[in-house]
Amino acid sequence: MIWHDGWYNTSCPSCCIVEELCRHMDESTPTHWENTACPLCDVEDATVLQRAPDRLYRCPGEFQLVRCRGCRHVYLNPRPTSDSIAYFYPDDYGPHHLQESKAAGEASSEELANERSPWYLSEIVRKIPGLRRSYYWLKDSQAEYIPNLDQPGGRALEIGCGDGGFLERLRTQGWEAQGIEPAEKPARVAQSRGFEIHVGTLQPNLFPAASFDAVFAWMVVEHLHDPCAVLSEVHRILKPSGWLALSVPNFACWEPRVFGTYWYALQLPTHLHQFTPRTIRMLLEQSGFDQIRLIHQRNVFNILGSIGLWLESAVPRLALGRRMIQFTDYPTMWGELTLAPCAKLLAWMRQAGRLTVIAKPTS
Incomplete structure (x- = not known):
């Protein structure tokens, strides 16, 4: 190969x-x-x-x-x-850019809050028998998890919130959301959306103990110099009934063995860790968490990005490689739907390239 x-x-x-x-x-x-x-x-x-x-x-x-x-x-x-x-995070670093601007600009708050509403389809198309069920099944990548609120006003913190796209989703679903973002430029964008943002990293005693109902960290833990210390602090600021939800690349799947140094999720030197289901579970247990649930995400972004990186190296003049890489940050709806069956098969085989992890503080 x-x-x-x-x-x-x-x-x-x-x-x-x-x-x-x-x-x-x-x-x-x-x-x-x-x-x-x-x-x-x-x-x-x-x-x-x-x-x-x-x-x-x-x-x-x-x-x-x-x-x-x-x-x-x-x-x-x-x-x-x-x-x-x-120094190794360039100005065009994908996660720092506005990823939900199109959705936010074309949908109402109620429609964004309701993930079961395909707001971009016409009323006539929405009435086609079986379309909604098929759409929901294909579109659910399980890349992000939001706990159900017993009552509005639950407090949530997102670590590495970028420009606030996920915070917007939390707010429209009734959460009182705030974020932490080390990069100043996306943090300012999130602040302009009305969120309280701490520019920097999660430091000890930044928040009172047991002050949040949920903490989220999407594709963040692999970037941390001391993940045990950060997750231990998350344990401290979570309420005993709270939730931690995070995601990481899956180094134990088939992708890194096939793509080698072209594996999209490798991303050296900003990815300081390459987690497997066993080691991410071990990290969470060391940090005071149990009831750990691992979900294989239903997307193939790593595969597309890996092929794109190889194409850029093998055929530099071919624009297709760069377009495939850009798709991982700015996926199109029809592209996601087309790739969904393959993504779901890999998730069913427990060979997905990304993991969503849910855990609760040890009581």
Whole structure:
């Protein structure tokens, strides 16, 4: 398979990689590197698994994934320090952009709040027998989970809220929502939508204990330098009856084995961790959570993005590769519906490239 390259299984001193990374960086590049023990079990013994460049945003250098010999967690080592990693998030970083502007501009608040309302279809088309049932079945990717409110006014926090698109959904469903966003530009957009946004990261004692009914973190945990500390703080600020819902790429599925360094969800060096169902469960248990439920998402965005990255490398003049990559951030309705049967089959086989995880604080 031509996509499968860059896999290793050797031991290599991390200090050599740091020196190599520094040689690739321009003198003006504001980056610093650090070696780290396993962020989950603190064991320092690890095997080099893979070296790969940043194929998505093309930052200079080659980055190294290792697998812990203790708990088998896969993580980036060496890695950019928390003070310098922002350099690797470009201005056109997909999750920072307005992803629901079209929906928000064309639908009323009531229609956005009701996910069972295909507001873009005409009244005549909506009345076609079986159409709604088929549409709902195809469109449900299970990428995001919102608990039902017993009564309006439940307090919710989204970590890594971007421009506030998901906060908008929470608000229209009766939640009192606020967010945390480290990037200033999307945070300002979310604030302009009327949300209270803390610019930065979740720090100890930023909120009182037991102050939220739900905390959300969509595709965030793989970016954290100390996920145990952050999720332990989430445990502290959640009410005993509260919910944590998050999502992560699934390193245990077939995709990384087939696509190798072209796997879209690899995204080195901003993805500091590559979780599997076992290691994300282990992380949550260590952080004080139980009743953990893992859902294989019904989408194939990673596959499209991976093929797009390979096409960009193999046939640079072909625009199709870039269009496939852009689809992962700005999917079209008909594109999603067309790909839905394949996505549902992979989810049923428990081979989806992304996981939605739901958990409750240990009582």
